[in-house]
Amino acid sequence: MSDCRILLCLVVLVGVCSAWVDGLGVNWGTMASHPLPPKIVVRMLKANGISRVKIFDADAATMNALAGSGIEVMVAIPNNMLGYMIDLDTARQWVKHNVTRYNFQGGVKIKYVAVGNEPFLTTYNGSFLNITLPALKNVQAALDRAGVGDSIKATVPLNADVYNSPTSNPVPSAGRFRADISELMTQIVSFLNYSGAPFTVNIYPFISLYENPNFPVDYAFFDGTSSPVVDSNGIQYDNVFDANFDTLVSALTAVELGSLPIIVGEVGWPTDGDVNAKTAYAQRFYNGLLRKLSANKGTPLRPNQYVEVYMFSLIDEDAKSIAPGNFERHWGIFKYDGQPKFALDSGQGQEVLPVAASNVEYLPKTWCVFAAGGAGDVSKLGDNINYACSRSDCTALGYGSSCNGLDANGNASFAFNMYFQVQNQQAPSCNFQGLAVETTQDPSTPECNFTIQIVSNGVAASAVAPSDAMLVIFLWFFTAIVEVF
Numbered sequence: 001m002s003d004c005r006i007l008l009c010l011v012v013l014v015g016v017c018s019a020w021v022d023g024l025g026v027n028w029g030t031m032a033s034h035p036l037p038p039k040i041v042v043r044m045l046k047a048n049g050i051s052r053v054k055i056f057d058a059d060a061a062t063m064n065a066l067a068g069s070g071i072e073v074m075v076a077i078p079n080n081m082l083g084y085m086i087d088l089d090t091a092r093q094w095v096k097h098n099v100t101r102y103n104f105q106g107g108v109k110i111k112y113v114a115v116g117n118e119p120f121l122t123t124y125n126g127s128f129l130n131i132t133l134p135a136l137k138n139v140q141a142a143l144d145r146a147g148v149g150d151s152i153k154a155t156v157p158l159n160a161d162v163y164n165s166p167t168s169n170p171v172p173s174a175g176r177f178r179a180d181i182s183e184l185m186t187q188i189v190s191f192l193n194y195s196g197a198p199f200t201v202n203i204y205p206f207i208s209l210y211e212n213p214n215f216p217v218d219y220a221f222f223d224g225t226s227s228p229v230v231d232s233n234g235i236q237y238d239n240v241f242d243a244n245f246d247t248l249v250s251a252l253t254a255v256e257l258g259s260l261p262i263i264v265g266e267v268g269w270p271t272d273g274d275v276n277a278k279t280a281y282a283q284r285f286y287n288g289l290l291r292k293l294s295a296n297k298g299t300p301l302r303p304n305q306y307v308e309v310y311m312f313s314l315i316d317e318d319a320k321s322i323a324p325g326n327f328e329r330h331w332g333i334f335k336y337d338g339q340p341k342f343a344l345d346s347g348q349g350q351e352v353l354p355v356a357a358s359n360v361e362y363l364p365k366t367w368c369v370f371a372a373g374g375a376g377d378v379s380k381l382g383d384n385i386n387y388a389c390s391r392s393d394c395t396a397l398g399y400g401s402s403c404n405g406l407d408a409n410g411n412a413s414f415a416f417n418m419y420f421q422v423q424n425q426q427a428p429s430c431n432f433q434g435l436a437v438e439t440t441q442d443p444s445t446p447e448c449n450f451t452i453q454i455v456s457n458g459v460a461a462s463a464v465a466p467s468d469a470m471l472v473i474f475l476w477f478f479t480a481i482v483e484v485f
């Protein structure tokens with residue numbers, strides 16, 4: 001892509017921007033209490049030469065910010081809307097409102113529509129098994145009828161657990177679609193082949209390590225391992241990303257679609273919330289991955305190929321569900337405020353710090369901390385910490401996380417501050433029954449950052465428990481209704 005080359009020249013000449021691997025994509029999620037304004041995010045994407053973005057909806061503010069940027073976009077239909085798409089007219093309405101509406105000169109370069117997100121995860125108990133394929137077909141039909149089906153393809157981002165190798169022969173060449181859904185997967189991939197869409201898979205070496213304490217750490221990265229997997233065909237795998245990708249290639253080959261294009265919808269490494277979620281590991285993982293991608297190395301079963309990849313993810317999201325683990329809120333290459341976390345090798349053999357978001361507005365430099373020796377009843381401390389943490393992000397306090405080394409008072413301060421920031425530093429949110437006090441002295445330690453939130457007019461993500469502010473508005477609304485009658 002010539003755009004990226006030009007950007008690279010600029011880096012060398014004036015150092016104003018960096019460009020990563022050609023055509024590199026990134027996931028842009030917005031499950032944050034204070035999402036960065038979309039326009040700021042799009043500028044940051046451009047400044048870093050990121051040319052593809054995958055989003056989890058088709059939110060109008062996001063789409064309007066992307067308009068005219070030239071960035072290729074994968075929009076998405078969330079799982080909870082899949083059921084509606086089994087009606088073709090509804091699918092056509094969705095496409096009209098969320099795709100063709102942006103299809104004009106200077107509009108949004110939509111390339112894919114993601115139909116659901118990992119709908120066959122076993123944790124969903126099969127809820128989406130019956131509706132995903134009909135939804136996929138209808139969305140593609142709707143795109144075709146709207147006259148954009150040649151350039152915009154419907155695909156289904158799938159978790160890597162839709163395929164596996166038998167435990168008796170755990171090698172990539174033995175890869176097959178998961179037994180309970182093999183018939184369905186065969187129909188889905190035939191449809192993707194028929195419509196000219198790629199298979200989209202999310203691959204997480206970090207999760208392999210997280211779920212299996214005996215997993216060889218080196219095998220999760222890209223710089224060699226003392227315990228490679230030797231396949232029966234003689235191929236030696238020294239990283240789990242390649243092994244996982246080739247397990248999928250084998251599963252496709254087994255249904256005679258061995259050359260169906262594959263794109264990696266999500267891949268990345270979190271930086272907090274677990275013993276292995278460390279900045280140093282994330283940096284090692286991304287740099288290995290990006291060097292491999294920029295050299296178009298491919299995998300043993302698909303050598304010397306360009307692979308379209310979307311990193312997960314762009315920015316930390318403090319309102320994501322932590323059901324899978326505390327690390328869920330720390331996947332960003334950038335912190336919540338658009339500050340880069342670590343330097344990345346653009347594939348030129350040189351590590352460059354990504355360009356930070358510009359024009360980000362912060363709340364005042366005021367923190368909320370535990371008032372040691374104050375008037376509050378210390379026996380109420382536990383309850384107040386729980387209250388704060390149930391309404392803000394305390395995942396950095398957990399075992400193996402950046403703030404786990406704080407003492408008991410530090411824990412209380414951290415929790416109180418997180419809540420205070422989520423509440424936009426509104427005065428009543430730093431009280432906690434007299435146990436808390438505001439301060440302008442940064443309580444951060446070298447390991448543990450006490451954040452100052454940004455100014456955001458984003459609507460708090462639905463995953464956040466109702467805030468007091470919302471309750472107040474609700475009560476006000478309720479009172480108003482009563483008064484009317």
Ligand SMILES: *[C@@H]1O[C@H](CO)[C@@H](O)[C@H](O)[C@H]1NC(C)=O
Binds near residue numbers: 057060095097098
């Ligand atoms: C997409 O289109 C439908 C109308 O069919 C609308 O209800 C929905 O809110 C739109 N936006 C998103 C993000 O799905």
Ligand SMILES: *[C@@H]1O[C@H](CO)[C@@H](O)[C@H](O)[C@H]1NC(C)=O
Binds near residue numbers: 123124125127
């Ligand atoms: C799946 O089933 C389990 C156990 O029956 C239940 O706890 C869980 O809530 C279910 N999940 C969904 C998404 O239905």
Ligand SMILES: *[C@@H]1O[C@H](CO)[C@@H](O)[C@H](O)[C@H]1NC(C)=O
Binds near residue numbers: 126127128129130
């Ligand atoms: C899916 O459809 C099959 C057959 O029509 C039915 O037996 C099954 O209960 C359905 N499952 C769900 C989750 O709706």
Ligand SMILES: *[C@@H]1O[C@H](CO)[C@@H](O)[C@H](O)[C@H]1NC(C)=O
Binds near residue numbers: 193194255
């Ligand atoms: C895949 O698509 C090609 C081109 O449309 C077609 O010729 C081929 O038969 C398809 N393969 C399968 C297994 O459906």
Ligand SMILES: *[C@@H]1O[C@H](CO)[C@@H](O)[C@H](O)[C@H]1NC(C)=O
Binds near residue numbers: 406408
């Ligand atoms: C601080 O909180 C974390 C998480 O709740 C806990 O694991 C740790 O033991 C606490 N530390 C102290 C000193 O209370």
Ligand SMILES: *[C@@H]1O[C@H](CO)[C@@H](O)[C@H](O)[C@H]1NC(C)=O
Binds near residue numbers: 337444449450451
């Ligand atoms: C904490 O994070 C903020 C926001 O990214 C940053 O500006 C600040 O320097 C950090 N503070 C410390 C002590 O690391």
